[in-house]
Every structure is written in structure tokens, then in C-alpha cells.
Amino acid sequence: MREPLLMRLGGAAIFKMAVIAAIVLGGVTPCAGDQILLKSGRSYDEVTITKATWEQVEYRMRGVSTRQKVDADDVDRLEFTSEPSGLSRGRGALVQGDWARAVSSLRAASSLPDERQKANAMYLLSVAHLRWGEQDGAHLGDAAKSAQEFISRFAEKKDFYLPHAHQILSEALMRSGKFSEAEGALQKLADGTYGNRWVLGGKLGRGEVLLAQGRHADARDLFGSVGNDGAVAGDSTFRNRAWLGYAACQIGQKQYPAAIETVRKKIIEARKRGTPRLDGDMARAWIIWGRAEEERAGGDRKKLQWATIRFLRAAVIATGGDGEALAEALYRAKETWKKLGDTERAEEMGQRLAQLCPNSPWNK
Numbered sequence: 001m002r003e004p005l006l007m008r009l010g011g012a013a014i015f016k017m018a019v020i021a022a023i024v025l026g027g028v029t030p031c032a033g034d035q036i037l038l039k040s041g042r043s044y045d046e047v048t049i050t051k052a053t054w055e056q057v058e059y060r061m062r063g064v065s066t067r068q069k070v071d072a073d074d075v076d077r078l079e080f081t082s083e084p085s086g087l088s089r090g091r092g093a094l095v096q097g098d099w100a101r102a103v104s105s106l107r108a109a110s111s112l113p114d115e116r117q118k119a120n121a122m123y124l125l126s127v128a129h130l131r132w133g134e135q136d137g138a139h140l141g142d143a144a145k146s147a148q149e150f151i152s153r154f155a156e157k158k159d160f161y162l163p164h165a166h167q168i169l170s171e172a173l174m175r176s177g178k179f180s181e182a183e184g185a186l187q188k189l190a191d192g193t194y195g196n197r198w199v200l201g202g203k204l205g206r207g208e209v210l211l212a213q214g215r216h217a218d219a220r221d222l223f224g225s226v227g228n229d230g231a232v233a234g235d236s237t238f239r240n241r242a243w244l245g246y247a248a249c250q251i252g253q254k255q256y257p258a259a260i261e262t263v264r265k266k267i268i269e270a271r272k273r274g275t276p277r278l279d280g281d282m283a284r285a286w287i288i289w290g291r292a293e294e295e296r297a298g299g300d301r302k303k304l305q306w307a308t309i310r311f312l313r314a315a316v317i318a319t320g321g322d323g324e325a326l327a328e329a330l331y332r333a334k335e336t337w338k339k340l341g342d343t344e345r346a347e348e349m350g351q352r353l354a355q356l357c358p359n360s361p362w363n364k
Contacts, residue, residue: 033048033062033081034046034059034080034081035078035079036057036075036078037076037077038070038074039074039076039236044068044070046062047060047062048060050116052160053158053160054158054159054160054163055071055072055195057070072160072195073195073197075160076237078160080120086105086109086112087105087120087121087124089105090105090106090109091106093128094106094124094127094128095323097323097358097359097360099131099132099359102124102128102131102132103128103142106121106125107125110122119150119153119154119159119160119161122146122150122153123150126146126150126165126168129146129172130143130147130168130171133172134324135364137175140175143168143171144169144173147172151169162194163188163189163198166188166205167186169185170182170205170209171205175212179209179213183206186202186209187202189201189205190203197235200229200235203225204222204223204238204242206222207219207223207242207245210222216249216253217253219245220250223246224242224246226238226241226242227242240266240267241281243263244267246262246266247259247263247288247292248288250262251288251291259288259289259292260288263286263288263289264285264289267285268282268285268286268289279322280318280322280325282317283314283325284314284325285314286311287311287325289310290307290309290329290332290336291332293307294307294336294339301340304340307332308333308336308337308340311329311333311336314329315329315333324357326356327361327363330356330357330362331362334346334349337349
């Protein structure tokens with residue numbers, strides 16, 4: 001029996017396909033102004049965001065004198081491009097995975113006089129410290145400190161990123177093994193301080209803390225609740241993360257076919273009914289599918305081949321912009337090729353991993 005096409009292709013051919021896929025399916029032209037992306041999938045492009053709280057986002061449209069408003073619960077995320085060069089450099093370094101340069105630039109930008117720009121810089125600084133902390137645990141304390149400073153500085157202003165900062169604080173504490181404190185950092189989300197939407201965010205964060213402790217049954221219950229409630233609320237961000245967590249719990253419980261069914265039905269097939277996009281959620285769904293295939297493979301070469309194909313597909317999807325999903329997919333493909341005894345392809349994936357994701361913990 002001939003190997004499937006992706007198994008017969010070398011690494012260079014696979015990544016030529018990845019680049020083409022990123023352009024055809026997910027490539028976008030950067031906006032000339034700020035962008036407000038809504039949970040519904042719509043967006044307000046080329047606007048200027050003038051104020052952003054966890055309650056409401058205000059913006060100006062080109063050629064319109066009056067300010068427009070949108071309920072923050074309807075907003076998935078904000079993307080700023082109308083900002084000073086120092087802040088822009090820090091944001092760019094963060095996207096590129098250059099944590100040291102990101103921290104340096106964003107720390108300097110945190111002294112900007114404009115309150116909106118200062119908030120953006122301080123929040124992104126906490127994100128940069130956290131991502132650096134994933135690579136080197138010595139920086140997790142800085143991540144927690146930065147997030148706490150942001151929360152203290154902007155609590156009265158009700159900044160848009162306040163609930164996000166609580167999630168950053170919780171994750172930094174969780175990765176440091178401070179599970180009780182990590183759950184405590186989510187309390188304001190869980191009690192509704194930041195509105196009904198973030199009650200789901202608090203529950204989701206608690207599920208992730210439980211998953212990190214290996215408490216799969218308890219975490220799975222929370223993830224299932226968030227996934228179902230997120231579907232009712234039309235909140236794809238929380239819903240997708242919840243079902244990914246749910247499937248990860250199923251893998252932890254050795255329920256491999258069930259984990260495959262979860263990501264297939266809840267994420268992959270659900271997304272096919274909408275607009276195809278290359279994003280981290282879809283890439284992680286394929287990674288989980290590959291992990292489940294690999295775990296149940298034993299010595300079955302065909303199952304290992306299919307696991308490798310899942311990882312390669314995740315790598316193609318992740319070229320749309322999720323560096324950590326790309327790194328994990330490449331690492332896992334490298335490892336399954338080792339199990340298949342194909343050292344040449346394994347080395348090729350290792351080289352791709354080092355080239356494309358040099359700062360990722362998956363490259364260590």
C-alpha cells in the first residue's frame with residue numbers, strides 16, 4: 001500500500017503548501033487603521049479606537065465626526081495599528097516570538113502619556129513576560145507582577161483588557177504551580193465583576209487550572225459547561241477553548257476515540273459550516289486528533305502515519321499566525337517520524353522547527 005500523499009512529500013514541499021494555504025485561505029492585508037473584531041465574525045476596519053473598557057468600545061470612522069460605540073460583550077478582540085513606533089515595535093516583536101525585544105520595547109512604551117497607548121503597552125508587557133515564562137520559568141514571576149500592576153493601574157478606568165489581565169495573572173501563577181492562587185486570580189471573572197460574558201471566562205480558566213493539575217474529571221465538567229453555554233451565547237472564543245480543553249481531558253482519561261469525536265464535531269466540522277480560516281483553534285483541534293491517534297497506535301504503523309498527517313495538517317493551518325501551535329505540530333510530527341524510523345524526515349522537521357520557531361519551548 002502506498003503512503004498517503006503528505007507522508008511521501010518532503011518537508012520543503014509541505015511548507016510550500018503551507019505558505020500557499022496561508023495566502024489562499026487565511027492571508028489578509030493589514031488595515032490602515034485599528035480593527036474591532038466581533039464575536040459574530042464581523043469587523044469594523046480602518047477605524048480609530050478612542051476608548052475601550054470592558055463595558056464598551058468607542059471608535060471613530062474615517063470621515064465621520066461623531067464617535068461610534070459597540071458593546072464590549074460583542075467584541076472578540078481589538079487590533080491596534082494607529083500607535084507610536086515604540087509600541088508597534090513591541091507588538092511586532094511579540095508576534096515574532098522575540099520575547100526579550102518585546103519586553104524591552106513594551107516596558108519603554110509603558111511610559112507613554114496617552115492612556116489608551118499606555119494601557120495597551122502595559123497589558124502586552126504582561127503577555128510578553130508570560131510567553132517568555134513559558135520558555136524560561138524564571139520570567140513567570142515578572143508576568144504575574146506585570147499583570148497585577150496593570151490591574152491595579154487601570155481597575156478604576158474599567159480598561160478593556162482588565163479581564164484578560166486576570167487570565168494572564170492566573171496562567172502565570174498556574175504555570176508556577178500556585179494553583180490555589182491561580183484560581184483566586186479568576187474570582188472577579190467568576191463573580192460577574194466584568195459582566196456576564198466573563199463569568200464563562202472565569203469558569204474556563206478554572207477548568208484550565210484543574211487540567212494542569214491532572215484533575216481530568218473535574219476539569220471536563222467545567223469545560224463541558226462552558227462549551228455548551230458558549231454555544232448558546234454565540235461566544236466562539238470561549239466555546240472553542242472549552243471543547244479543546246474537554247478533548248484534552250478525554251486524552252488524559254485515555255478516551256482516545258471520544259477525544260477525536262469531540263474535536264471533529266465541536267470544532268472542525270462546526271467551522272466547515274462557516275468561513276474557512278487558518279487559526280490556532282483549528283490547528284489545536286488537529287493536534288489533539290493526532291495525539292489521540294498516536295496514543296492509541298501502539299506499534300501500528302498505519303495509525304502512526306495518520307497521526308503524522310494530522311500534525312502536518314495542523315502545521316499548515318497554524319502558518320496563518322499561531323506560532324506555538326505551529327511549533328507543537330512540527331515537534332509532534334518530528335517525534336512520530338522517529339517512531340516510524342524515518343530519521344531523514346524527522347531531522348527535516350527538526351530543522352524546520354528550529355528555523356520557524358527558534359524561541360518556542362517546543363524547540364528545546
